[in-house]
Amino acid sequence: MRHLLTEKLPAAHAPEFDQLRSDLRVNGSATSDEFISTFMSWISNDRLNQLEGIEEFTNREVCFGVTHFIDDLIMQYGEYSLQILEHDYMYYRRQWPHKEWSQLNHLVQRCPIIMALPFPGFGNIHPDMLAILDECLDKDIPIHLDCAWLPASRNIAFDFSHPAIKSFAISLSKGLGLDWNRIAVRFSRKKDNNNSITIANQFDMINSACLGIGIEYMNSFSFNFLWERYGEIYDQSCRSLKIRPTNVIHMAQEFGSGKPLGTRDLLLEKYKSLI
Numbered sequence: 001m002r003h004l005l006t007e008k009l010p011a012a013h014a015p016e017f018d019q020l021r022s023d024l025r026v027n028g029s030a031t032s033d034e035f036i037s038t039f040m041s042w043i044s045n046d047r048l049n050q051l052e053g054i055e056e057f058t059n060r061e062v063c064f065g066v067t068h069f070i071d072d073l074i075m076q077y078g079e080y081s082l083q084i085l086e087h088d089y090m091y092y093r094r095q096w097p098h099k100e101w102s103q104l105n106h107l108v109q110r111c112p113i114i115m116a117l118p119f120p121g122f123g124n125i126h127p128d129m130l131a132i133l134d135e136c137l138d139k140d141i142p143i144h145l146d147c148a149w150l151p152a153s154r155n156i157a158f159d160f161s162h163p164a165i166k167s168f169a170i171s172l173s174k175g176l177g178l179d180w181n182r183i184a185v186r187f188s189r190k191k192d193n194n195n196s197i198t199i200a201n202q203f204d205m206i207n208s209a210c211l212g213i214g215i216e217y218m219n220s221f222s223f224n225f226l227w228e229r230y231g232e233i234y235d236q237s238c239r240s241l242k243i244r245p246t247n248v249i250h251m252a253q254e255f256g257s258g259k260p261l262g263t264r265d266l267l268l269e270k271y272k273s274l275i
Helices: 015-023 032-044 065-077 090-095 129-138 196-202 208-220 225-241 264-274
Strands: 050-052 059-063 113-116 143-146 157-159 165-171 184-188 251-253 260-262
Touching: 015 208, 032 059, 032 184, 032 208, 059 065, 059 196, 065 143, 065 165, 065 184, 065 196, 113 129, 129 143, 225 251, 225 264
Parallel strands: 050 157, 113 143, 143 165
Antiparallel strands: 059 184, 165 184, 251 260
């Protein structure tokens, strides 16, 4: 089964996702308010993570996946005015293969930072997360969190109320196999009219079909669905293959090197063998 592990880290998948896609009768009149309301109920039923402080972010807007959230920050600040840590989302390396990564204790004052939670290089919260947050606070650095992997995670204990955090976004792509229907919610402390996400929401530019599909999936699958489906298979596979489990269902690591390993194909194959 080890041959089914991959260097890339595609999102975990389940046959039920495809079945629902084929059966969809989309509500073409779904609104952003309905989507956000469903989203808040969906995330509140998370039983595998301990997330606090979300209620402080009262400005909630729909965006087209977390990548839209990232691109909006790039539009606002420019690529050279955003700090990014090494081993974060591959998207940054593809855009800027020669970019110099920022480092703890050397962050630039008042220069915004974007980072993932969970962090791709570790499949968990970045081990220096608290130190990074405190340095950001000391240096007046706004921090924005990419939480795309959160619905595919377990054992994440995090308090979003840290004052350095200005915004974060959570999407459905990784947790519900919706990479083909990118939709997310951006949470921010206060409203700023001068950005693409707010403009899209103000002028009703959010595709209602995307909203309706997202609502249908959230009503059909829990926030923890992938871990409920594959958790035992994942843990058994990590033990038998002698690889290190992470807190993200679609990722494991090589012992020693820490090399990321994609588990999607392995999980699907082993699940199919049990049914």
